[in-house]
Amino acid sequence: MDSFKALVVDKVNGEVVASSRVMKVEDLPEGQLLIKVSYSSINYKDALAFSTNGNIVKNYPFVPGIDLAGVVVSSSDDQFQEGDEIVVTGYKLGVSHFGGFSSFARVPAEWAVKLPDNLTLKEAMIFGTAGFTAALSVLELQEAGVLPESGPVLVTGATGGVGSVALAILARLGYEAVASTGKAEMTDYLLGLGAKRVISRDELLSGEIPALGKQLWAGAVDCVGGKTLSSILPTLQYGGAVAASGLTGGTELAATVFPFILRGIRLIGIDSVFAGMNRRKQVWQLLSSDYKPAMLDRMSEEIELEQVPEYVPVILKGQSRGRVVVKL
Incomplete structure (x- = not known):
């Protein structure tokens, strides 16, 4: 030493x-x-x-x-x-x-x-900040009432660290997880993590963003931000929620109040850097137990x-x- x-x-x-x-x-x-x-x-x-x-x-x-x-x-x-x-x-x-x-x-x-028990040092770093952020996102959605029976949950930027772990956690918990990616060649990888289906990033970003769109998602874990997040908000189901943690797609947010006041949706910000210690311990315990994917x-x-x-x-x-x- x-x-x-x-x-x-x-x-x-x-x-x-x-x-x-x-x-x-x-x-x-x-x-x-x-x-x-x-x-x-x-x-x-x-x-x-x-x-x-x-x-x-x-x-x-x-x-x-x-x-x-x-x-x-x-x-x-x-x-x-x-x-x-x-x-x-x-x-x-x-x-x-x-x-x-x-x-x-x-x-x-x-x-x-x-x-925690049932977690090795290596597994803790397979999760790391990205996995902690993913787990915190899923926990926030659960606490907002987005449950497996609520409907499909979208994960954007699904091949990245946060997206991959979020997808695997949602699949383990029995959600109908839908992966969004700009990498068509990663489809098999995402299906292997538990995605029920994989959609193209272009599918989310095509056309103008409506004030209110078709109700597609019970919830979403958004790791991208920018236009992607703006496109998700008007397509959330009544009472739906999106946990937002990313900005690789931009920092601007174009939105109207309509999804919030007419459908009661929630936009939940996820900060993993200064999360309180009690919350940290709760999330790491979940990652070692209920949230821990097999893959x-x-x-x-x-x-x-x-x-x-x-x-x-x-x-x-x-x-x-x-x-x-x-x-x-």
Whole structure:
């Protein structure tokens, strides 16, 4: 533990450059928990951290990685003991506090969740921030009254991390999950995750967005935003809801009040970064039990730390499938 490897981004002549470096524990930021990291994962925000204009990292050099799962080496907090398996996602991890792309990490104790039973460290990172966001989205829909018997539930951006996990969770719970994608070649993958059918992204985006359209969806997990979200709102069934967490399709929202006041629909914003600890524990418990899909390995790929920069362009171009787990 005297020295260990980490993937570091730095700014050289105005460009962000990534390299593997040897670090020491004293190089790590302050925190009550010193953790031997077993796994991390790659998310869209991580890919931005490797980009010159990503606007994620403010101070260099820096260790990205907004997720980590590992074992507590030492703790100055009574909630955790040496040997505890924990998972950390969100907060400032990998944004302004050194993240999970490192063999060791030090974090505040209030960011950590003890790994639930029936969940391995690797499985926790197959979920990661994306899976946590997906589970939080499904939970919000359930609490809004969108149940399996309510009707079809749409998942947009279904081949991505959030979409893939959301699709698998909905299928496990008995929902009629419908996957929307711009990648026709991924149809078999989505059906394998439990989609009842797969529709083209163009099907959602064709034509003008009506003030009120045909009632198609009992609910939706939208990972895209922009025109896609705008198109979903007028096609929700009476009392339907959409859990929105993405912006890859844009940040603008074109909408009228009609679906809200005439059909009683709900637009639910999903924030996984600063979700409260009680909610976090609830969601991770669900991911280890009722929400846990049988096909986790099918939606994930495992890589080594040094391979992370190779995957950044793939994720930024929206060409990734499922989850990429980083083994430390």
